[in-house]
Amino acid sequence: MQRSGDHDAAVAALRRSYSAVPPGEPVRLAKRTSNLFRPRTPVRVPGLDVTGLTGVLAVDPDARTADVQGMCTYEDLVDATLPHGLMPLVVPQLRTITLGGAVTGLGIESTSFRNGLPHESVLEMDVFTGAGELLTVRPEGEHAELFAAFPNSMGSLGYATRLRIELQPVRRFMGLRNVRFTDLDALVEAIGTVTATGEWEGQPVDAMDGVMFSPGEAYLVLGSFTDDAPAVSDYTGPEIYYRSLPRRTSDALTAYDYLWRWDTDWFWCSRAFGVQNPAVRRVWPARYRRSDVYHRLVRLEQRYGVAARLDRWRGRPASERVVQDVEIPLDRTAEFLRWFDRNVPMSPVWLCPLRLREPAGPGSARTWPLYPLRPGELYVNIGFWGTVPISPGAADGDVNRAVERAVSETGGHKSLYSDAYYDRETFDRLYGGPAYRAVKDRYDPDHRLTGLYEKAVDRR
Numbered sequence: 001m002q003r004s005g006d007h008d009a010a011v012a013a014l015r016r017s018y019s020a021v022p023p024g025e026p027v028r029l030a031k032r033t034s035n036l037f038r039p040r041t042p043v044r045v046p047g048l049d050v051t052g053l054t055g056v057l058a059v060d061p062d063a064r065t066a067d068v069q070g071m072c073t074y075e076d077l078v079d080a081t082l083p084h085g086l087m088p089l090v091v092p093q094l095r096t097i098t099l100g101g102a103v104t105g106l107g108i109e110s111t112s113f114r115n116g117l118p119h120e121s122v123l124e125m126d127v128f129t130g131a132g133e134l135l136t137v138r139p140e141g142e143h144a145e146l147f148a149a150f151p152n153s154m155g156s157l158g159y160a161t162r163l164r165i166e167l168q169p170v171r172r173f174m175g176l177r178n179v180r181f182t183d184l185d186a187l188v189e190a191i192g193t194v195t196a197t198g199e200w201e202g203q204p205v206d207a208m209d210g211v212m213f214s215p216g217e218a219y220l221v222l223g224s225f226t227d228d229a230p231a232v233s234d235y236t237g238p239e240i241y242y243r244s245l246p247r248r249t250s251d252a253l254t255a256y257d258y259l260w261r262w263d264t265d266w267f268w269c270s271r272a273f274g275v276q277n278p279a280v281r282r283v284w285p286a287r288y289r290r291s292d293v294y295h296r297l298v299r300l301e302q303r304y305g306v307a308a309r310l311d312r313w314r315g316r317p318a319s320e321r322v323v324q325d326v327e328i329p330l331d332r333t334a335e336f337l338r339w340f341d342r343n344v345p346m347s348p349v350w351l352c353p354l355r356l357r358e359p360a361g362p363g364s365a366r367t368w369p370l371y372p373l374r375p376g377e378l379y380v381n382i383g384f385w386g387t388v389p390i391s392p393g394a395a396d397g398d399v400n401r402a403v404e405r406a407v408s409e410t411g412g413h414k415s416l417y418s419d420a421y422y423d424r425e426t427f428d429r430l431y432g433g434p435a436y437r438a439v440k441d442r443y444d445p446d447h448r449l450t451g452l453y454e455k456a457v458d459r460r
Contacts, residue, residue: 001056001080007069010052011134011161017049018132027130027448029159040052048128053161056080065123070100070160077217078259087169087255089357091116093262094291100160106152106371106415108325108352108381109310110207110223111168113195119151119368121166130332130444131157149439154416154429156452157443171389173229176251177222178244184334187218188380191353192330195378207258211245215341219245220350223258232257235264238285240276242268242348267342267350268290269385272286273297319387320396322346324403324457327379329356332410334383339406344399350383369432370452371413374396379412397421416456426454 005017021027030047050071057067061084068077074088075095079085089098092107098104102118103125115121117246124138127146135158137150150157177200181187187210194205198315200222207223229252235241241261244251253261265275273294274280281289323345328336340349358366373379388399401421407414413430414420422430436452 001058004057004414007057007162010069011048013052014128015051015132015134016359017046018128020046021048026036026450028154029046029155030383030449048159050159055251057162059084059086059167061086064169065164067162067164068099068166069162070101071098073098073418074102074115075260078256080166082170082256084167085171087170087259088118089121089166089168090118091259092118093267095260095263096292099163099165103160103163104150104152104157105417106114108354110209110221110352112352112354113191113208113378114206114357115168115442117151118165119356121367123152123164123166125160125164126162127158128161130447133441133443140459146437146443148366148368149370149432149435150367152416153436153450154452155453156449156455157439158167159178170255171227172255173226173232174253175226175229176253176258177203177218178251179222180215180249181218181434183219184212184215184218184337185218185222185379187351188330188334189213191333191380192378194220195353195355208353209350211242212337212351213246213348213451215338216455217246220351221245221356225255226252235261236289238281239279240265240268263291264289266294266350269383270294272386317389317397319393320399321387321391321419322399322403323385323415323418324400325381325383325417326403326407326412327373327381327414328407328410328412330378332381332412333380333382334412336406336412339383340384340403343402343406344384344389346384346386350381352381354379354381369435372432385395407438416452420456422457424453424457427457 017030018027028047028427043085048052053069053071055069055072056077057069059066059080061116064086065083065452074091075098077099078087078091090107090111092102092109097107103122107118124136125147126134127150128134135143135146137147139147147156183189194200194208199205205222206222206225208219208220210218212218232252232254233239233244234257235244241264270276275284284312356373356375358375367375383423390396404414404421431452
């Protein structure tokens with residue numbers, strides 16, 4: 001745990017680093033790692049010092065809350081809460097995602113069909129704005145509009161230095177049922193049933209996600225917390241988690257291993273590095289089987305292009321990176337998945353149902369203007385991450401543009417952590433442009449922080 005004095009010193013260091021940025025120069029975080037996939041233009045000016053903002057300040061088991069610094073990773077956050085029998089309401093899939101990053105950039109996981117997105121469990125935040133002010137913001141009060149606009153602002157309105165979040169009880173194990181579907185309409189119907197009733201075939205469901213290998217083979221993974229599991233699996237060694245779904249109708253993991261089940265192999269993306277080859281896996285140290293290691297390898301390839309040069313030497317076509325998470329309304333999900341199967345040669349894809357946490361109804365639904373999901377509507381997050389060959393006569397970016405069109409045509413939304421190609425008018429319509437500008441002008445009047453469109457599309 002961080003001490004309050006250490007936190008105060010870290011905030012002071014942040015303020016000093018802000019003052020060191022020359023007037024008129026953009027203000028950015030001075031950090032070496034990221035879970036973003038969109039490239040950015042290098043800026044050679046001092047950045048904000050957030051090195052001391054990486055810890056958990058306090059866990060209150062009685063109130064079921066935690067005070068957490070903005071750059072704290074979910075790995076460290078979970079390590080602090082699990083000993084109290086608690087976990088965040090939503091724990092994104094990858095260990096090194098930070099709490100502040102998940103709130104300002106969105107996050108999702110298998111509890112999202114009940115608990116929504118990470119920002120919905122935030123009770124209050126301390127936000128360091130582009131104007132150099134440190135403000136405590138809450139759902140109501142003087143800075144309520146900043147609180148509402150912060151999710152999906154991607155650091156363009158400010159950075160959270162401290163967040164108070166709700167926690168939920170967790171048990172020792174997660175029992176799993178891997179339910180196979182050969183028809184996407186039946187899969188969609190099952191997601192609706194589980195969400196509406198909180199159970200499947202008479203058993204409670206605490207967590208739900210899934211994988212589509214093809215339109216004729218998809219799985220819902222239904223999890224129930226329990227204190228009793230006769231045997232548990234381990235997917236941090238030779239076994240690979242996603243490959244277990246067709247082989248097992250039931251399974252069990254420790255609560256800890258369940259939270260990080262996707263991190264070991266970065267879902268299935270580790271196969272691009274040969275890590276799923278048994279011979280390679282035996283010599284690849286277990287401590288390096290984790291998403292941040294693979295992400296660093298991707299960054300190196302983006303910088304040096306070794307694999308791309310080898311592919312050209314071998315006569316292989318150039319490839320387009322298609323790394324996206326999209327939210328599609330449940331009643332259009334089967335339609336989108338069939339479109340995807342016809343048009344994007346990539347498998348498997350991840351399925352994660354979600355809905356806004358608060359119920360719909362007059363005066364009860366809180367909305368988030370920069371990512372305007374409709375209250376009361378159930379969505380399915382569809383995640384696909386990889387590369388596809390660029391067809392003759394096509395250009396890099398064509399597949400991503402087609403995905404954007406298909407998402408819009410099915411009434412969905414797309415997360416902004418990766419490549420985006422929207423024109424500004426479309427972007428403003430989809431991501432709350434008028435509300436964003438009003439908050440931006442109030443809390444960053446000189447626009448010291450890079451704007452949301454510039455970050456997401458122009459890649460500055």
